[in-house]
Amino acid sequence: MDHTFTLNEQRVEVDAPALTPLMTVLRDELGMLGTKNGCAEGRCGACTVLVDGSPVVSCLTPVALVDGREVRTVEGLTAPDAPLNPLQQAMLDHGAVQCGACTPGILMSLTALLERESAPDEMDVRNALSGNICRCTGYHKIVDAALAVAGAENGSRS
Amino acid sequence: MTSLIGSNVVRSDGEDKVRGAAVYAMDFAEARTLHAQLLRSPIAAGRIRSIDTTRAAALPGVRAIVTAADVPSNTSGWILKDQPIFAREEVRFIGEPIAAVAADTPEQAAAAVAAIELDLEPLQALTDFDAALADGARLIHPDWESYAMLVPAPRDGNVAWESTLDKGDVDAAFAAAHIVVEDEFVTPRQHQSPIEPHAVAAHFEQGRYVVYSCTQYPFLCRDRLAEWLGVSPSAVRVIATTIGGGFGGKIDALLEPYVCVLARKTGRPVRLVNSRREELQTAGPRENARIRIRSAVSAEGEILAQESENLMDNGAYSGEIVACSSVPALIFGGTYRVPTARHRTRVVYTNTPPTAAYRGVSGPYCMFALEQHMDHIANELGIDRRDFRMQNVHQAGESTTNGQVLSDAIYPEAFARVDEIAPWAQATADQQAGPLRGVGIAAVTWLTNPGPGGATVKVNEDGTVTIVSAGAEIGTGAMVTGVRQIVAEELGVSIESVILAPTDTDTGTYDGGAQGSRTLFSVGNAAKMACENVREQLLETAAGLLEAAPEDLELVDGHVGVKGSPQARVPLAAVAQTALYTGGPISATGKHVTPPVPFDAGCMTGALFTGFTTASYHVHQAEVEVDPDTGKVTILRYVVAQDVGVAINPQQIEGQIHGGVLQGVGYALYEDLRVEDGVVLDGSLEHYRLPTAFEAPPIDIALLENPTPNGPFGAKGAAEPSILPVASVIASAVSQAIGKPIRSLPITPFEVLRALNDETESLAAAAPSPTR
Ligand code: FES
Ligand code: FES
Numbered sequence: 001m002d003h004t005f006t007l008n009e010q011r012v013e014v015d016a017p018a019l020t021p022l023m024t025v026l027r028d029e030l031g032m033l034g035t036k037n038g039c040a041e042g043r044c045g046a047c048t049v050l051v052d053g054s055p056v057v058s059c060l061t062p063v064a065l066v067d068g069r070e071v072r073t074v075e076g077l078t079a080p081d082a083p084l085n086p087l088q089q090a091m092l093d094h095g096a097v098q099c100g101a102c103t104p105g106i107l108m109s110l111t112a113l114l115e116r117e118s119a120p121d122e123m124d125v126r127n128a129l130s131g132n133i134c135r136c137t138g139y140h141k142i143v144d145a146a147l148a149v150a151g152a153e154n155g156s157r158s
Numbered sequence: 159m160t161s162l163i164g165s166n167v168v169r170s171d172g173e174d175k176v177r178g179a180a181v182y183a184m185d186f187a188e189a190r191t192l193h194a195q196l197l198r199s200p201i202a203a204g205r206i207r208s209i210d211t212t213r214a215a216a217l218p219g220v221r222a223i224v225t226a227a228d229v230p231s232n233t234s235g236w237i238l239k240d241q242p243i244f245a246r247e248e249v250r251f252i253g254e255p256i257a258a259v260a261a262d263t264p265e266q267a268a269a270a271v272a273a274i275e276l277d278l279e280p281l282q283a284l285t286d287f288d289a290a291l292a293d294g295a296r297l298i299h300p301d302w303e304s305y306a307m308l309v310p311a312p313r314d315g316n317v318a319w320e321s322t323l324d325k326g327d328v329d330a331a332f333a334a335a336h337i338v339v340e341d342e343f344v345t346p347r348q349h350q351s352p353i354e355p356h357a358v359a360a361h362f363e364q365g366r367y368v369v370y371s372c373t374q375y376p377f378l379c380r381d382r383l384a385e386w387l388g389v390s391p392s393a394v395r396v397i398a399t400t401i402g403g404g405f406g407g408k409i410d411a412l413l414e415p416y417v418c419v420l421a422r423k424t425g426r427p428v429r430l431v432n433s434r435r436e437e438l439q440t441a442g443p444r445e446n447a448r449i450r451i452r453s454a455v456s457a458e459g460e461i462l463a464q465e466s467e468n469l470m471d472n473g474a475y476s477g478e479i480v481a482c483s484s485v486p487a488l489i490f491g492g493t494y495r496v497p498t499a500r501h502r503t504r505v506v507y508t509n510t511p512p513t514a515a516y517r518g519v520s521g522p523y524c525m526f527a528l529e530q531h532m533d534h535i536a537n538e539l540g541i542d543r544r545d546f547r548m549q550n551v552h553q554a555g556e557s558t559t560n561g562q563v564l565s566d567a568i569y570p571e572a573f574a575r576v577d578e579i580a581p582w583a584q585a586t587a588d589q590q591a592g593p594l595r596g597v598g599i600a601a602v603t604w605l606t607n608p609g610p611g612g613a614t615v616k617v618n619e620d621g622t623v624t625i626v627s628a629g630a631e632i633g634t635g636a637m638v639t640g641v642r643q644i645v646a647e648e649l650g651v652s653i654e655s656v657i658l659a660p661t662d663t664d665t666g667t668y669d670g671g672a673q674g675s676r677t678l679f680s681v682g683n684a685a686k687m688a689c690e691n692v693r694e695q696l697l698e699t700a701a702g703l704l705e706a707a708p709e710d711l712e713l714v715d716g717h718v719g720v721k722g723s724p725q726a727r728v729p730l731a732a733v734a735q736t737a738l739y740t741g742g743p744i745s746a747t748g749k750h751v752t753p754p755v756p757f758d759a760g761c762m763t764g765a766l767f768t769g770f771t772t773a774s775y776h777v778h779q780a781e782v783e784v785d786p787d788t789g790k791v792t793i794l795r796y797v798v799a800q801d802v803g804v805a806i807n808p809q810q811i812e813g814q815i816h817g818g819v820l821q822g823v824g825y826a827l828y829e830d831l832r833v834e835d836g837v838v839l840d841g842s843l844e845h846y847r848l849p850t851a852f853e854a855p856p857i858d859i860a861l862l863e864n865p866t867p868n869g870p871f872g873a874k875g876a877a878e879p880s881i882l883p884v885a886s887v888i889a890s891a892v893s894q895a896i897g898k899p900i901r902s903l904p905i906t907p908f909e910v911l912r913a914l915n916d917e918t919e920s921l922a923a924a925a926p927s928p929t930r
Contacts, residue, residue, distance in 0.1 A: 033185040034178020036402070038353040039434040043843035046353050074178035088176040092168045095809040098817065099633030100175030101182060101353035101402030129851040133843070135352055135403050136633050138816030139851040141809075 005066045007032070008076030018064035022056075023047045025063045026073060034074040034104045038133070045132030048105035049073050055112045057131065074104035077111065087111060087149050094145040098136035106132045110146045120150050162647045163871050166809035169638040170658060171400065171631065183357035183372035183399040184431055191359065192221055194420055194430035195267035197257040197274050198440065199249035202283035202509040202836030203298075206247060206276075209257060214273035219266030222423040223274070225257045229419055230388040236378060236410055237766065238318060238476035239306040240299060241512075243386050243415045249278065250298060250474035251511050252836050253440035260420040260428050283509040285836040287448060287469045290316040290508050298474065298507040311480070311764035318472045319505040321483035321764035323491075325559050326498030331463030335454030339535045343451075344902045345523035347471075347831035348444040348824070349840075350516050351848055354402020355437040359429035360417040367394045367418045372401040374408045374632050375671025376663050382411040383418060394418075398661035404632040405821070406515035407441055409673050410477050438846055439838040442514025443831050445479050446471045449486065449527040453496075459541050459549055463498035464490055464559075470520065472505045473512035480505050482520045484765035489524035491559025492603040492770060494532070494550040499559045509836050515673065517818065521604065521882045522825055523903070529600040529886035530900060533893065537921050543890070544582045544599050548573055551601055558603075561758030562769040568864050569601055572777040572799040575860040580797045585781050589894060594784040595794075598890025599777065600883040606772035606875030608752030609670020611680030615645060615688040616745035617696065619738070621716055621731035622655040628666025629681035631658075634877050635810035636677035643806055644682045644870050648689035649696075650713030651730065667747060675875025678806060679772065680750050682870035687748030695744045696730065699737040703728050752868060772866055774801040774874045778819075778883035780855075782891040786914060789907030791827055791892055793855035801862045803874030808861060815859055815880040822884020824849045830904050897921055 004013045007030070014029050023040070026032040026049070035058055038046030042060040049058045050072040051065075078085045084092070087110060097103050106129065113120055113128035120128070125146045126139075134142065174180040211223040226244040233239050245254050257274055261267035284290040284298060297315050299305070312320040332338060360369045367387070373379045376396040384391040401408065413430045420428040432441060447470045454463040468486045472479050487501040536546035551569040558564065576582075576599070585597035614626040625645055631637035642656040659665065667684075670676060697708040700718035704711065704726055712721050719727030737744045755769035762768060781795040798815050805811050828847045832839040840846035865872025889900040897920060898913040913919065 027185075032178075033181065036182075036353065037184060038355075039843050041434060041842055041844070043434075044353060074176075078177070080177065080179070084173065084176060091176055092172040095166065095635075095813050097169065097172050097175050098635065098813060099352065099354070099401060099403040100171070100180055103175050104178045107176065126851040133353065133848050133850060135350075135405070135821070135848065136817045137813055138818075138820035138857070139854045140816045140857065141813055143851065 003063050003067050005068060006070045008072055014063065016063050019062045021059050022049065022061040022063050022066055023058035026058060032073055032075055036101055036104055038101060045109065046102050046105040048108040048132065050108055050112055053112060053115060055109045074107055077107060086152065087114065090145040090149045094141045094148065096137060096141040096145040102132060102134040106134065106142060114150060119154050122147060162643045162653055163804065163806055164808065165643065166807055167639050167643055167653045169635050170642060171638045180400040182354050182402045183370060184354050184402065186359050186370050186399050187429055188359065188361060188427040191427040191429050192260040192262065192420070192424060193264040193267050194258055194260050194416055194428050195264065195271045196255045196416060197271045199245060199252055199254040199256055201249060201278055201280055202252050202285060203281040204249050204278040205281060206245060206249065207279055208277045210275040211257065213275065214259065214270040217266065217270050217273060219262035220259060220270045221426065222260045222420055223257055223270065224419050224423060232386055232388055233305060234382050234385040235476045236382065236478065237308045237480045239385070241475035251509055253511055254474065255416065258416040258420055260424050283836050284316070285509050285833070287471065287506055290506050298509060309766060316507045317504045318476055318507050319480035319483050319764060321487065321503050323487035323499060323501040323560060323762050325761045328463050328465055328498055328500040331498045332454040335462055336457040337455050337538055338452060339455060339531065339538055340452035341531045341534055342901065343449045343527040343530065345447050345526060346903060347446045347513065347833065348516060348829045349438055349831045349846060350405040350407035350443065351846065352403025352405060352407065355432040355434060356408065356412050356441055357431040358413045358417050359427060360421045361427040362422045362425065365393065369394065369396045369414055369418065370399050371396060371414055372399055372408055374401070374404040374630050374673060376628050376630060376661060377668055378409065378671055379411045379414055380663050383414055386415045387418060396663045398630045401630060401632045404672065405517045406673065409515050409671055412441060434843060435841040438831065439841050440511050442473065442477050442512045444516035445513035445520065447520065447523050449523070451527055451531050453531065453535060455535055455539065459539050459546055461494060461496050461550055464496045465499065466490060466501045468503040470503060470505045471510065471513055472507050473510045474507065475512040477512050478515040478519065479513050481766040484762065484767045485520040486524045487560065488767060488770065489521055490528055493552060493601050494547070495552060495556065496559045510833050511838060517821065518878045518881045522822065522885050525600060525602055525882050526886045526889055526903060530889055530893065533890050534899065547599065547601060560761055560769065562755050564603065564773055566864055566866065568775050568801055568862060569777070572601065572775055572801065572862060575799045575862065576777050576779050576797045579858045579860060580779055580781070580795055594786055594895040595781065596891040596893065596895030597779065597781045598887035598894065599779045600886045600890065601777045602882050603770050603773050603775055604879045604882060605674065605770040606679050606774065607670065607674025607676035608771040609676055609680060610751040611669050611684045612667030612747060612749045613681050613685040613688050614745060614747040615685055615692050616743065617692060617730060617734045619731060619734045621729055621734060622657055623649055623651055624657045624659055625685055626659040626665050627681050628661055628663055628669035629677050630661050630672040632672045634677070634814060635807060637681065639810050640678035640806045641681050641685050645685050645689055648686055649693065651716045655716065667749065675877045679869050679873060679875050682873065683750035684748040686870045687750065688746045691746030692744055695737065695741060696733055699740055700728055700733045702740065703733065703736060772868050772874055774803065774879060776800050776879050776883060778887045780887040780891045782888060782895055784892060784895045784910060789910035791905060791910065793823065793888065796855045796857045798857060798880060799860040799862055800879060801864045801874065802876050803866045803869050804863055804872035805861050806871065806873050811861060811876045812859055814877045816857060818880025819857055819884055820849050820854050822881045823853060823855065823888065825903060826885040826888040827904050893921065
């Protein structure tokens with residue numbers, strides 16, 4: 001069955017059974033390996049992508065559900081040959097990346113938060129991370145990175 | 159140029175990681191790759207009557223099916239060589255590999271696995287300590303006596319390994335005691351659960367196996383494969399991919415032999431990735447254990463003697479745990495003065511999945527037991543728990559029970575720093591007021607793994623520097639920040655100009671693996687040694703260019719310059735290019751191994767760990783609040799004072815502490831990999847609960863500088879220690895809050911409510927009682 005959607009601002013067409021997880025389509029059909037398969041059961045958040053701006057676990061999202069919609073993955077945060085975006089840079093500057101296997105999913109959850117909330121506080125950040133497991137960092141530096149970006153954006157707006 | 163030692167440089171693999179461009183083992187595939195799946199035993203113990211692969215082999219896309227009949231009958235193991243590649247006559251745990259399939263797609267491989275006809279005759283499954291140790295129990299390994307060992311140790315039937323410590327006249331000390339305090343503790347399995355499960359790929363090339371793996375210890379992986387496959391170690395090449403977390407679970411080989419055998423058989427690359435279910439149910443977790451400990455104590459609060467009887471669950475085959483059997487004896491006498499002791503630890507075979515190393519190996523539960531026992535003694539004597547610890551903790555220059563001198567112990571400073579951050583007096587006063595509150599404190603001595611390491615450093619013709627090493631970067635930043643910082647500092651170049659070559663057993667010298675906090679320490683030492691040699695080559699070459707004596711030259715800012723004459727200098731690029739045709743290309747290899755720690759060898763048997771090499775010293779404190787209606791434990795405050803030697807990259811060390819503490823919080827409060835009748839009940843992250851951002855407590859950190867002459871710039875290992883004291887301080891705090899002893903983990907709400915309502919239990923009369 002054919003499915004058409006927008007992936008990181010480009011139209012893609014894939015031929016896959018309707019219930020194929022979006023994660024499988026991204027990784028195995030489209031070679032988008034930035035979206036990580038940490039559990040394939042909706043529990044770790046490593047496969048988080050944005051569908052029309054909202055975070056979803058792509059391992060439990062049938063590809064048919066994203067027909068005609070806009071999908072964004074970690075590879076879409078900035079072009080491969082462009083500088084990192086502020087959130088990516090903040091994650092590195094704050095030491096919020098260790099093994100990095102959770103990082104793509106965490107970046108997508110936080111991207112949705114930062115686009116949705118103009119001035120998220122610590123509780124908002126933790127809420128946004130509730131579906132993402134990081135086994136390495138203990139989360140503190142991830143929270144710090146997100147708050148630093150939120151603070152900087154507020155600062156530049158006011 | 160400011161020093162790079164102590165600076166928070168950014169990791170060199172970071173940009174790829176935040177772009178989603180880093181290729182992990184779970185992402186790795188070569189062209190023409192086949193997909194493998196394993197047929198695993200459905201029962202905990204049984205005899206294999208027959209395996210029929212005819213029907214499966216005829217299915218579409220199936221390229222090869224292999225079983226025990228296709229591989230050498232060698233058994234392998236790091237310490238105790240008791241494990242076959244595939245179950246041969248018997249299966250010994252649920253999930254044990256029996257056959258492996260390679261097919262064009264994962265679905266075809268799975269279909270073929272399902273079509274293999276297996277006939278097993280069940281045997282009595284011995285799935286816990288009591289069953290395995292019962293008189294006349296069936297032998298889980300009937301041939302146990304024939305297995306080779308790295309070093310000899312007492313063994314006996316279902317006791318895979320035994321380790322003892324006997325020091326002084328224990329019976330006399332107990333007879334003379336003012337009081338004798340005795341406790342028993344039971345702790346569960348804890349699963350490492352890195353976000354990337356075990357994942358491997360291999361192909362066969364020029365007569366050698368080439369393996370891509372997220373292994374923490376490429377050379378162990380190589381040696382294990384050679385042993386299993388019956389080939390020479392140099393016939394195996396292991397390349398570490400980007401590694402998506404390990405925590406000890408990826409030290410030993412696991413999936414590697416299957417892809418090797420299938421790649422050889424099919425002539426194609428083969429990959430194999432554990433599902434999350436396979437990961438939880440078959441990749442070895444921290445062992446469950448039972449500890450019985452008793453202490454003879456004087457009226458003045460001195461510990462006169464200690465005795466313990468400990469059981470560790472090995473599971474069906476031996477991984478690292480047999481090597482950890484001396485950890486209880488080391489922990490029990492390594493932090494507090496215990497002059498006389500008798501300890502015995504038995505590692506017991508059971509028909510359950512093999513257990514394995516997990517950060518801090520057996521330390522967290524040994525500490526949990528010891529520290530609850532210390533609280534018990536303090537309460538019996540009516541002494542403040544912190545005072546009791548301060549009174550008994552080792553001072554610099556004192557000896558552990560087995561005779562290791564702790565020359566650089568800094569416990570008074572560590573206790574004081576914790577107290578500055580969160581005063582004990584205040585915390586205990588808070589405990590008297592208001593809701594159910596408690597505070598716990600504990601100290602621990604730990605080690606930096608002494609394994610050997612090496613590094614080659616070369617100066618490239620553009621003035622950059624490349625480090626070639628088989629040290630694996632498992633996420634801690636040891637290689638991608640720490641070792642690079644050491645090299646940049648030594649050669650006076652910018653951090654950006656230090657490049658890390660991929661981790662590969664073909665190019666790097668032997669390395670003892672990313673384990674026991676050793677990578678930055680050992681590879682850092684080796685790299686520093688290489689740099690000293692490289693530096694001489696640079697100065698000698700530049701001396702000719704600058705017409706100066708080598709002793710008058712220095713390495714600064716990517717140049718060799720004449721000391722005191724800022725203008726007289728040449729860039730490293732020019733020096734490296736000149737060297738090509740004068741002394742030859744500039745490079746050197748350094749090496750490192752920690753000398754053994756002297757101890758009283760006569761008092762121990764069966765011990766691979768015999769002491770705390772490059773010891774470090776740690777104090778943690780936790781304050782908790784317990785909800786009496788729901789049993790929920792909230793950690794209000796957590797303080798860590800950690801001896802790091804010297805912090806090469808403080809930010810990365812803080813990350814290790816945050817992560818280690820949260821894994822400890824998981825162990826204390828949530829994580830319990832339940833095994834019933836040999837079945838791992840928790841096959842999903844829905845049931846096996848990992849801490850989320852909501853469970854991360856606020857953590858205050860004091861990094862204690864206590865330089866060691868053995869470490870690069872004085873650094874000690876820093877990644878493991880933070881997990882060790884967590885369960886013990888949380889348990890102490892909860893125990894004080896509810897006025898009941900805690901004797902098992904995890905401390906779930908149900909466990910808290912059960913303890914609260916148990917009228918038969920209380921802390922000793924002298925203990926502060928809960929206020930409601
Ligand atoms: S892979 Fe989708 S939530 Fe884990
Ligand atoms: S950085 Fe390893 S899981 Fe988050």
